[in-house]
Amino acid sequence: MLAIHSCRKSFQRVFARQLSSASHEECDVVIVGGGPVGLALASALGSKQALRESLKVALVEAGDLSKVQNWTPADHTYSNRVVSLTNESQAFLQGTGSWNHVETGRTAPIEEMQVWDGISDARIEFSASALGVPNPDQGMARLTEVLNLQRGLLRHLEQLPQVQIIDKTKVTTISPESEDGGWPLVHLENGRVLRSRLLVGADGLNSPVRAFAKIPTYGWAYDTHAIVATMFHHAKNPFRGLNTTAFQRFLPTGPIAFLPLSPTASSLVWSTKPDLAAALKNAEPSVLARMINAAFRLPEVSIRYLHDRVREAHQSGIPITDAEIKSEIQFREQSHSIDVNSAYSTALFDASEQMAGIPPEGSELLPPLVTSIQSGSIASFPLRYNHTETYIGEGQGSRTVLVGDAAHTIHPLAGQGLNLGLGDVECLSRIIHNAVLRGGDIGSYTSLLPYSQERYLENHKIMSACDKLHKLYSTSFGPVVSLRSMGLEVLNEFDSIKAAFMVTAGSSSRVRVGNDNERLHGDFGTIAFNLAAKGVQGLTATAGVVQAIRGGLTGLAVNGLQSLAKAASSVQEKK
Numbered sequence: 001m002l003a004i005h006s007c008r009k010s011f012q013r014v015f016a017r018q019l020s021s022a023s024h025e026e027c028d029v030v031i032v033g034g035g036p037v038g039l040a041l042a043s044a045l046g047s048k049q050a051l052r053e054s055l056k057v058a059l060v061e062a063g064d065l066s067k068v069q070n071w072t073p074a075d076h077t078y079s080n081r082v083v084s085l086t087n088e089s090q091a092f093l094q095g096t097g098s099w100n101h102v103e104t105g106r107t108a109p110i111e112e113m114q115v116w117d118g119i120s121d122a123r124i125e126f127s128a129s130a131l132g133v134p135n136p137d138q139g140m141a142r143l144t145e146v147l148n149l150q151r152g153l154l155r156h157l158e159q160l161p162q163v164q165i166i167d168k169t170k171v172t173t174i175s176p177e178s179e180d181g182g183w184p185l186v187h188l189e190n191g192r193v194l195r196s197r198l199l200v201g202a203d204g205l206n207s208p209v210r211a212f213a214k215i216p217t218y219g220w221a222y223d224t225h226a227i228v229a230t231m232f233h234h235a236k237n238p239f240r241g242l243n244t245t246a247f248q249r250f251l252p253t254g255p256i257a258f259l260p261l262s263p264t265a266s267s268l269v270w271s272t273k274p275d276l277a278a279a280l281k282n283a284e285p286s287v288l289a290r291m292i293n294a295a296f297r298l299p300e301v302s303i304r305y306l307h308d309r310v311r312e313a314h315q316s317g318i319p320i321t322d323a324e325i326k327s328e329i330q331f332r333e334q335s336h337s338i339d340v341n342s343a344y345s346t347a348l349f350d351a352s353e354q355m356a357g358i359p360p361e362g363s364e365l366l367p368p369l370v371t372s373i374q375s376g377s378i379a380s381f382p383l384r385y386n387h388t389e390t391y392i393g394e395g396q397g398s399r400t401v402l403v404g405d406a407a408h409t410i411h412p413l414a415g416q417g418l419n420l421g422l423g424d425v426e427c428l429s430r431i432i433h434n435a436v437l438r439g440g441d442i443g444s445y446t447s448l449l450p451y452s453q454e455r456y457l458e459n460h461k462i463m464s465a466c467d468k469l470h471k472l473y474s475t476s477f478g479p480v481v482s483l484r485s486m487g488l489e490v491l492n493e494f495d496s497i498k499a500a501f502m503v504t505a506g507s508s509s510r511v512r513v514g515n516d517n518e519r520l521h522g523d524f525g526t527i528a529f530n531l532a533a534k535g536v537q538g539l540t541a542t543a544g545v546v547q548a549i550r551g552g553l554t555g556l557a558v559n560g561l562q563s564l565a566k567a568a569s570s571v572q573e574k575k
């Protein structure tokens with residue numbers, strides 16, 4: 001009887017599979033999600049000859065991608081969704097051929113960074129030329145609008161007919177092929193069913209692919225919202241150079257970042273408390289512009305006062321006016337004895353044109369004064385930390401893998417969110433390529449395991465460091481402020497350690513993707529050699545330099561930040 005039952009069950013499986021095969025389409029890879037990460041994966045897979053010849057790839061997106069592909073912004077306007085691409089991410093995109101289709105005139109290099117503590121003003125400076133970054137004129141990273149990147153990826157995919165784009169179509173359900181799992185069946189709202197050897201979730205925080213695979217996730221919502229906007233300002237005069245410096249100040253309510261886009265435009269990313277974010281978003285654009293200028297220039301005690309005034313006005317139902325906030329800022333500047341001709345004065349906000357001549361002392365340490373906000377560019381959104389327990393599905397959810405925000409979300413203070421996603425894509429496309437060259441099954445757990453092993457720890461390290469930095473700078477407790485300020489000032493004196501930070505953050509293009517399976521690390525060696533010339537004594541071998549720097553960096557960044565973050569957490573618990 002047992003044998004008969006087993007045979008009957010096997011027959012039912014085969015019959016069900018044959019029945020469903022008449023109504024579904026066979027695919028080797030189905031990517032759900034047409035954001036930059038999903039498009040980058042489709043582009044990477046389509047760029048490899050061995051994969052084009054052997055794999056059928058489909059990308060499903062609920063939105064209308066033609067709107068992205070035909071995006072034509074008005075002159076001198078910019079989207080408020082901006083990303084910072086490390087040189088490593090750019091090298092990957094260049095290797096796939098997609099970067100050639102990105103409008104580089106709408107991108108801007110970051111050649112310098114100014115980062116400082118909002119309470120103590122302890123500061124760290126990064127310069128591409130001083131730190132030995134190859135091609136310093138290309139910067140340590142490059143800013144671009146997300147739409148510009150997506151449009152470039154779509155233009156590249158136009159040249160790859162082997163990759164099928166299915167947009168304006170929602171995924172209704174995903175089901176396993178049988179009780180034992182098998183290939184995932186992706187049911188679309190238009191009635192089509194895609195049977196996929198490998199299903200990739202590039203579908204964001206609330207990933208349907210992750211839900212189908214039953215992959216647990218853990219994390220928390222920060223008590224923080226990010227405000228984004230496009231800011232306009234005067235072009236720097238010849239004495240100040242080009243607008244290629246990124247500025248970030250860590251305030252107790254959250255960091256505020258000023259990111260260059262063009263000679264006269266920059267992008268704002270301001271992480272702050274939800275009620276303050278709502279008040280600033282609903283105020284006049286000129287009020288936000290004045291508050292941005294003040295946030296980079298006034299002492300923290302006055303910034304705190306201004307925040308309270310904006311909150312109180314918003315809660316009363318009558319937002320604070322431009323005239324009122326102007327008067328408040330002028331009074332605070334006078335109380336701190338800030339001269340109207342000082343770099344820390346906002347008096348030029350109301351000037352019809354920029355002052356000519358040599359700029360005041362210290363102006364290179366501050367961003368240009370914001371003169372206006374692009375209409376309709378102000379937006380805000382909540383911030384989260386989220387990380388799945390694994391990137392690969394098993395059991396009935398087998399043959400699934402997660403990339404980008406479907407696997408992890410991160411605080412934007414270091415601008416690493418998309419870079420982590422592109423790192424996932426580079427790794428996964430390489431793993432798939434290797435499996436095809438070996439004649440392996442691209443959807444098997446064995447083939448996908450190297451992807452999870454390589455990316456999980458790498459992502460977790462960066463996510464954890466950013467989370468600890470957020471907690472560390474969210475306190476105004478005196479001893480913690482003193483410790484973090486001392487650490488920042490000491491770190492600023494060592495170009496070698498700062499350069500190691502930049503290498504770790506991807507300012508060096510360590511990965512280059514060739515036509516087949518090329519993975520080079522030459523630039524890392526160049527960086528290490530330059531570091532040795534800058535004072536790393538007693539180490540002559542490149543490998544020794546790298547190992548020593550990375551070891552020291554690990555001790556400093558991990559142990560130090562963990563200790564300070566614990567202190568910060570302890571203080572918050574006592575409050």
